[in-house]
Structures are given as structure tokens and as C-alpha cells.
Amino acid sequence: MTGPTPAGLALALDDAARAARPIPPLTDAAPLGLAEAYGVQRLATERRCARGESVVGVKMGFTSRAKMAQMGVDDLILGRLTDAMAVEDGGTLDTGGLIHPRIEPEIAFLLGSPLSGRVSPYEAARAVSAVAVAYEVLDSRYQDFRFTLPDVIADNASAAAFGVGPWHDPVDVANLGLVLEIDGRTAETGSSAAVLGHPLRALAAAARLAGTAGTGLEAGWIVLAGAATTAVPLPRRAHVKVASARLGRVEVTTR
Template sequence: MSTPSEYQRVAEDFLAAYESGEPIAPPRETIPGLDLNGAYRIQQLQEQAFEKAGRRVVGRKIGLTTPAMQKQLGVDSPDFGFFTEDMVFENGAEIDTSRFISPKVEPELAFELGSDLPADATMKQVIDAVASTRVAVEIIDSRVRDWDIELVDTVADNASCGAVILGTPFTEVDLRALPETRLIMQVDGQPQDTGTGKDVMGHPLEPLRWLAGVLGEQGVPLKAGDVILTGSFCGAAPVEAGCRIIVDSTDMGLLTASFV
């Protein structure tokens, strides 16, 4: 049976990896029998350490929202992590790749909440709570060596979140039509992949409703002002210094960023 000290030790290993850029062994090997609750506990310890250091948590990211990714990791539900204010970049940003270990990019939608969400939120309540919608990119990164991850490893590693890039906020988006929204991603002018909102659990707001329930069970409500990324529309693409990415949306314009 895992002990609090084992969770703390792995959390400290992850925190050290952020600083050193040196990835660590998969937590499932460090703590044999590590379960999902333990993995989230390791993640929470890192979140607490960030907040103690003055880094403000401003949002959540949801991952594993497509059948293909769930099949790859052998799961049937999403996972989630957090991001802090200093992990957020704006449209057109130049991003220093040295802050990451092995970054990849995923096109998504981000939603800012204008009101709190109850744990048992209906889809109508979710729609009513959304204040703005943005095209977004999550920069996923693994502090686990060689991306050698199973579900408990990525959860412990803050759901492999490295940073997020947020596009222009739109307040008049038809949220019920989001399943038809298309995102097309290019890296250095080369098309990478494309997807529509219905690829994200049928509707990009469905993961947000799921997250409200999961966090509500933990006594951590989603509140007004939170920004939530609800999962990639398509596969991730690796990036390195010198790369420029463009994500084109059918109805919310372009998001661009350069890696240096």
C-alpha cells in the first residue's frame, strides 16, 4: 500500500524535473501498484507547492477526451490537470522551448466561466456559465522519461501539461453548434491534423460538465473566472526551436505562435 511519503517523494521529483529539465522514471515503477487516486494526490501536492511559491492557478485542462487517446492508454474516461498564470501565453507569442523537455502541441477550445458551476451541472447550466470561448493550444510536455506513460503516470505529471496558448476571446459564439467547429493545425506551413468539435466527447462542453462533477466530488468547485481547456480536436504534433504553428478555426479566426 502506498504511503503519503512515497507520494511526496515523487511529487518532489517532478518539481525538480521542472527546474532541471531532466525527466524522471515513470511513477508506476517508483510506486508499484500506484492507483489513480494516488496519482491525483501526487498532482495535488505539486499544485500546492506551486501555490505556496506564489504561482496562481487560473485554470484546468482536460485530456484523453477522444476515443483514440483513451484506447491508447486503456481507459474509458478523461483526465485533468491544472495550469498557473505563468503557464499562459497569448496569441502570437514567442515561446522559449528551453522551458520544456519534449513539447508537443494540440489544438483545442478554451472556455472562461462567467459563473460558478455546481458539481451536478446540466449541459444547459454549462452553456449558461460560459462567458467567452477561445481557440487554444495546449503545449503538452512529459516530465516522465521518453514519454513512457500509462494513465497513472500522466495524471501524476499534471496530465502532461506544459503550457497553454489562448486566442482572442469571443462572447457571441453559438455554443450549441460547437460540434461542427473545425480546427486545422499547421506546423511550419505543413498541415498536421484536423478535427471537429464532435470528436471531443461529442461536444467540446461535455468534458467541462464531466470535470465539474469530478472536482465537485473532491470539494474543488469550478468558479467564475476559471479557464478550462476541454481536449484536443486531433493528434499532437512535436515542436522545437524555430517552429511556427497556426491553428485555423472555422468561426473564431487564427491562433499563431513561434517557438524560439
């Protein structure tokens, strides 16, 4: 790669997130390969950890076949979750520090044992200690939500915040209905089957991609399996609920 250094790109993204000020896509200025993009993501996360944050899991992106086709890719992407991104169930999220936030309903896995490398969905399931309904807040740090695949990987797969409902003993999550409500009105409905046909396939992919991103999945980590619906704009001063008949609900209020 020529042009700016990986450390410089990580600094630019970190500064953009902290100031809630969008920047042009990195690839506008220089080519960026996928391995290099994951390197930038790692360096940006290390900057967060140097400020006192801790990595608590990962999130999966592009888990919809339609989204893959839209982006012209044939694989998922992975981003890192830190404790500072977590919002307590029923808590408040300040969207004033975000650029153009969007929210989507998800299934979350809690790992009871480490997971890494190429594993089958069945093997991935054996590492799961609990499951829950969840949401993820996305917030690209790029102007006009415009980016290439390496850009979004470098930008931590657009991860901004997340919330998880009550944990349940592992159940079959192959086809769970999920409803996203904003201020009591249904914004999106979908099924966990939208996540690669089964969220456990996303968990298996997370183990594989973690190696690409320079990490393994650790016991105690949370894995957000991917969106069950299209992400929708997240307004300020709103009450949001994601519900599943089998896994209960998770709620958040924005300000």
C-alpha cells in the same frame, strides 16, 4: 500506498519539470491509485503556487474515445493550469525548458460563474461567458513518454503551456473545424466534435472531476476542453497557428 510519500512524488515531478530532466514513471517504484495520483498533482501544483504562480483553470485529457481505448480507460482526466503556463497570443514560448513538447489544437471556455459536481452539458453551457480557439503544449516529465494512467494524472495530465485566441460570445462549438499549422504548413486538421462528440461534454466532465481533484471550477477560470486532433511534436524556432473559421486564430513562436 507504500514507498515514497505523496509529497516526495510531487517534489520529484516538480524537480523534473524545472530541470527539464525526465524521470522514470512513478509506478515503476510503487503502486499509485487514481485518488492518490490526483493528490500528488495537487501537491505539485501547490509547490508552483508557493513560488508565486496562480491557478487559472483546468485542462481535460483523454477526451477522444480512441485515446481512451488506447490507454485502456473509460474516463477523462483533469490537470491544472497556472498563469505561468499561459503564453500571450502571438508571443514566444521557450521550448528549451521542456523535455519533449507536443502541441494540439483545442477549444477553450471562459467561465462566468462557478461550476461543480455532476451537471449536464446544458447546465455547463450556462456557466460559459466566452469561447475561443486555443492550443495546449504537452510535455510528459517521464522518460520516453512512457506512463500509466495514475502516472499521467500525477504529472498534471502532461500540461506544460497553453495559448488562447480572442474571446468570443458563446457560440455553438459542436462541430467547428480546426487547423494546426507549423511554419505555414498544415500539420493537423480536425473538428471540435472529436472532443466527446461535443466540447460541452468535456466541460461537464471537468466539473465532475474537479471534485475528485479536490477543487471546483471558479468564475474567471479557463477550461481547455481537450484535443481536436492528435498532438504533434513542437519544434524549436517555429511559428505555429491554430485557426477556426468561426473563432479566428491563436499564434505562437517557439525558440
